[in-house]
Amino acid sequence: MSWYRNRTRWMAVFAGYIAVLHIGATLELATPLVWLSLQCVIPAFAWLLLRHVARRSEGSYRTFWHLISTGCLFYFLALLVWSYYEGFARIDPPVPSLADALWNAQTVLFIAAICYLMAKERSVYQGVKVAIDAFIILIVVAAVMWEYFMEPNLGMMLSERDWAAISSVAVYPVSDLVIVFCLLFIGYAYRGLFAPRVQGFLTAGLLLFVCGDVFFMAGFAGGADTDGWADVSYAAAMFALASAGMYALGGRPGGVSERHRSGWGENLRYLLPYGVAAVLLVLPITQPGEERIESLVANGVIVSLIMLRQAFVMMENRALLRGTSRLLRETDYLANHDTLTGLPNRMHFEKALAEALETAPSSRIAVLFFDLDRFKYINDSYGHDVGDALLRQVADRMKVEAEGKHIVSRRGGDEFTVLLQGMRSDAEIGEWTERFLRCLAKPIEWSTHELLTGASAGIAVYPQDARLPAGLLKKADAAMYKAKAHGGGRYCFFTEELDRSFARTAALEHSLRRALDRGEFVLHYQPMYETVSGRMIGAEALLRWQRKNGALVSPAEFIPLAEETGLIVGIGEWAIREACRFAKLWLDACSEPFEISVNVSPVQFRQPDFAKRTMDVLRETGVPPEALVLEITESLTRDDEAIRKLEFFKRQGIHISLDDFGTGYSSLSDLHHLPVDALKIAQNFTKDMLSNEKQCRIVKAIVALAKSLDLVIVAEGVETEEQFLFMHRLGCDIIQGYYFSKPMPEEELLAKSGRSAS
Structure with a gap:
C-alpha cells in the first residue's frame, strides 16, 4: 500500500471530491439523494481503511485504531439514517433521532480511543492520574457550559420542554471540548505516541470534526445556512483520520518513546489540570454578590480530586524509588556475579582479594x-547446553565444598578461582586444594550421560610469591599450567624455578613474534624412500628456528608456544610456501615424480581461509597439487568441518597423510570414511618394535589395517638395518629415518642427489 505516500495525488483526489460535492449540491446538478449518497463515500472509505490498519497494528494501537474505525462506521451509519429522512422520506430529520444517537456514540468512541491509548501506554499510577485529570477537565467544562451557555438560556430551553432534543444537542459542545483537551494532552504530555505525520493528521481530523459540530450547532441554534460547511468539515475530518491510519501503516510505532522535553510544553504537562481547575475560581468573581452553589460544589469536587491525584503521585514516587533501589541492587549483583553460575565474577574476586591483602x-x-581438564572435549562433543550445565554443577560443588568460609569465583570459560584466608601452612592449603579436586573428579550426571571431568590447580601464596593481587593471580595461573602439563588432575605450588621458566617462556614468545619478520625460520628436508626400489620419492619439510647468533631452538620448545599464541598460522603458511618453492625447484630439475610433505598444525588447519590460502600458494609457485602432501594429526578427524576441508583437498588432488597414527583418538571404525591417502606410523612404535613384543604387534596391526584399506604405509624413525628389513617384510611402502638420511638443508639434499641449487 505504498500509493498513499504520493501526498499530492492523494490531496488532489480529495479536493476534487469536495469540489464536486459542494459545488454540485449548490448548483443542484443532481437530486439531493445523489449528493447525500456521495457524502457517504469518504466515511465508508475511512471505516474500511482504518479497519485494515487496526488488523495490521499491534498491542494497544490495535485497539485504538479499532475504536477510531468503529467511530467512522457510526458516522457512516448516521449519514445513512439522515439520508433516509431527507432523500427517501423527504422530511426534516427529527431531533433527536437514531442519527443523533450514532453521532454521539461516534464522539464517545473517539474520546475512548484517545483515553485508552494514553492510559494503556503508561503505568497504572499514570493511568489513574490521566483519569483524574479527565474528570477535572470534564467538571470544569460542565461548570463553564452551565454558567455561560445553559443557565442563561435555561428559561428558553425549559419553555421548549423537548428534553430529548435539548440533551442530544447539548452533548456536542461538551464532547467537543473534551476532544480538544485530550488532543492537548497527546501533544504536550504524551509526545511520542505516534509518528509526527500520523499525529498531525490525527489531530487535524479530530479538530475538523469539532469544527463540523460548531457549524452544525450554529445552524441548529441560529438558523444560519452552515450545513454545507459542516458537511465539508466532516468529510475532511474522515479524510484526515484515514490519512493518519495510512501513514501509521508505513511505520507503525511499537510503543511510547519518551523523548526529551523542555520549556513550556513540559510545564504544561503538569500544570494543565491545575490551570483548568483555576478557571472555576474566576467564576465567583465574574458574578459578585451572588450565591454560586454550583461553583462551590464543583470547586469542592475538584479539590478532592486534586488531593487524590497528589496521593497517587506520592504512591507513584514511592513505587519509583522502590523500583530504582531494586534496579540498583540487580545492577550491582550483575556487575559482581557471573550470570551463568551465580558465583562472584573476576571483578568481585579481585576486589575481595585486594581487601583481604589490605x-x-x-x-x-x-x-x-582451577581449570577443568576435559571441558573442551565435553563442550564440543555434547554441545554448549551440556557444557553450561556442567559449569553450573561444578560451581555448585565448589560452593558446597567451600562451606561458606572461602570465596569461590568463576573467572571465565572453564576457569575458577578460590580465595583462602587465614591459612597456617602450605599443608593446610594443599588439603583444601585436594578437597576441591576430589569433588570435581566425581562423575556428573546429565540426562543419560555421565560426564567425567577433572581439574588442574595452581597455587600462589601471599606474601612469599607475590604481594599484589595481579601478581598472585598471574603466578597461580602459571602454576596451574604446570599442573596441567604434568597430566592434569593435580595441583602445583608456584616456585622460583617455575618463575624462571615463566620468564624464559615470556622471553621466548617475545623473540618468536619477531622471528618470522627477521627471516630466522628455515626448513630442513628429510628424504623419503620407496621400500622396494630404494628410490627417493619425496621429502618431509621440517621447521627449524635458527636465531641470528646461530643457535637452534628445539621445535619441541617453540612449536607448542606458537600454537598457543596463534603465531603458528603465519609460520605455517610460510612453511607451506617455502616447501612448495623447493618442490618446484626440484621438479624443474628432474622429470621424476616428487612429493613434498608439510606438517599442518590443527590451529592453522582450522582457519576459515586455510584452503583458499593453500590453493593460492600452489598457483603462485606453479606446483601441481599432487606434489603436495599435507600431514595432519588424528585430532582433526573428529571435526566435521575439518573433514569437509580434507574432502576439498582430496578433490583438488592434494594428498593427505595421517601423521603419528596410533597416538591420537581416531576411531578405527570411522577410518575407512576419512579422506586420507597414507598412514604414518609414529616413531614411538618403530623405535622399540624389535625389542618390545607389544610395540611389534601394534606395528603389524597398523600395517594390516592400512593394507586392508588400500592406504600407503609410511614408517618414520627407522634408524637401523634390522628395522628397515622388518618393515620391508611387513610390506611397508615408504621408509623415512636416520637409516637413510637425517634432515638437511635444501642445498645438501640437492647435492646428495647429484643436483645443484642453481
Missing part, C-alpha cells in the same frame, strides 16, 4: 586457580 597484611592468603 585488612590482613600479616595473615597467610592463598589464591587457587
Whole structure:
C-alpha cells in the first residue's frame, strides 16, 4: 500500500471530491439523494481503511485504531439514517433521532480511543492520574457550559420542554471540548505516541470534526445556512483520520518513546489540570454578590480530586524509588556475579582479594586457580547446553565444598578461582586444594550421560610469591599450567624455578613474534624412500628456528608456544610456501615424480581461509597439487568441518597423510570414511618394535589395517638395518629415518642427489 505516500495525488483526489460535492449540491446538478449518497463515500472509505490498519497494528494501537474505525462506521451509519429522512422520506430529520444517537456514540468512541491509548501506554499510577485529570477537565467544562451557555438560556430551553432534543444537542459542545483537551494532552504530555505525520493528521481530523459540530450547532441554534460547511468539515475530518491510519501503516510505532522535553510544553504537562481547575475560581468573581452553589460544589469536587491525584503521585514516587533501589541492587549483583553460575565474577574476586591483602597484611592468603581438564572435549562433543550445565554443577560443588568460609569465583570459560584466608601452612592449603579436586573428579550426571571431568590447580601464596593481587593471580595461573602439563588432575605450588621458566617462556614468545619478520625460520628436508626400489620419492619439510647468533631452538620448545599464541598460522603458511618453492625447484630439475610433505598444525588447519590460502600458494609457485602432501594429526578427524576441508583437498588432488597414527583418538571404525591417502606410523612404535613384543604387534596391526584399506604405509624413525628389513617384510611402502638420511638443508639434499641449487 505504498500509493498513499504520493501526498499530492492523494490531496488532489480529495479536493476534487469536495469540489464536486459542494459545488454540485449548490448548483443542484443532481437530486439531493445523489449528493447525500456521495457524502457517504469518504466515511465508508475511512471505516474500511482504518479497519485494515487496526488488523495490521499491534498491542494497544490495535485497539485504538479499532475504536477510531468503529467511530467512522457510526458516522457512516448516521449519514445513512439522515439520508433516509431527507432523500427517501423527504422530511426534516427529527431531533433527536437514531442519527443523533450514532453521532454521539461516534464522539464517545473517539474520546475512548484517545483515553485508552494514553492510559494503556503508561503505568497504572499514570493511568489513574490521566483519569483524574479527565474528570477535572470534564467538571470544569460542565461548570463553564452551565454558567455561560445553559443557565442563561435555561428559561428558553425549559419553555421548549423537548428534553430529548435539548440533551442530544447539548452533548456536542461538551464532547467537543473534551476532544480538544485530550488532543492537548497527546501533544504536550504524551509526545511520542505516534509518528509526527500520523499525529498531525490525527489531530487535524479530530479538530475538523469539532469544527463540523460548531457549524452544525450554529445552524441548529441560529438558523444560519452552515450545513454545507459542516458537511465539508466532516468529510475532511474522515479524510484526515484515514490519512493518519495510512501513514501509521508505513511505520507503525511499537510503543511510547519518551523523548526529551523542555520549556513550556513540559510545564504544561503538569500544570494543565491545575490551570483548568483555576478557571472555576474566576467564576465567583465574574458574578459578585451572588450565591454560586454550583461553583462551590464543583470547586469542592475538584479539590478532592486534586488531593487524590497528589496521593497517587506520592504512591507513584514511592513505587519509583522502590523500583530504582531494586534496579540498583540487580545492577550491582550483575556487575559482581557471573550470570551463568551465580558465583562472584573476576571483578568481585579481585576486589575481595585486594581487601583481604589490605585488612590482613600479616595473615597467610592463598589464591587457587582451577581449570577443568576435559571441558573442551565435553563442550564440543555434547554441545554448549551440556557444557553450561556442567559449569553450573561444578560451581555448585565448589560452593558446597567451600562451606561458606572461602570465596569461590568463576573467572571465565572453564576457569575458577578460590580465595583462602587465614591459612597456617602450605599443608593446610594443599588439603583444601585436594578437597576441591576430589569433588570435581566425581562423575556428573546429565540426562543419560555421565560426564567425567577433572581439574588442574595452581597455587600462589601471599606474601612469599607475590604481594599484589595481579601478581598472585598471574603466578597461580602459571602454576596451574604446570599442573596441567604434568597430566592434569593435580595441583602445583608456584616456585622460583617455575618463575624462571615463566620468564624464559615470556622471553621466548617475545623473540618468536619477531622471528618470522627477521627471516630466522628455515626448513630442513628429510628424504623419503620407496621400500622396494630404494628410490627417493619425496621429502618431509621440517621447521627449524635458527636465531641470528646461530643457535637452534628445539621445535619441541617453540612449536607448542606458537600454537598457543596463534603465531603458528603465519609460520605455517610460510612453511607451506617455502616447501612448495623447493618442490618446484626440484621438479624443474628432474622429470621424476616428487612429493613434498608439510606438517599442518590443527590451529592453522582450522582457519576459515586455510584452503583458499593453500590453493593460492600452489598457483603462485606453479606446483601441481599432487606434489603436495599435507600431514595432519588424528585430532582433526573428529571435526566435521575439518573433514569437509580434507574432502576439498582430496578433490583438488592434494594428498593427505595421517601423521603419528596410533597416538591420537581416531576411531578405527570411522577410518575407512576419512579422506586420507597414507598412514604414518609414529616413531614411538618403530623405535622399540624389535625389542618390545607389544610395540611389534601394534606395528603389524597398523600395517594390516592400512593394507586392508588400500592406504600407503609410511614408517618414520627407522634408524637401523634390522628395522628397515622388518618393515620391508611387513610390506611397508615408504621408509623415512636416520637409516637413510637425517634432515638437511635444501642445498645438501640437492647435492646428495647429484643436483645443484642453481
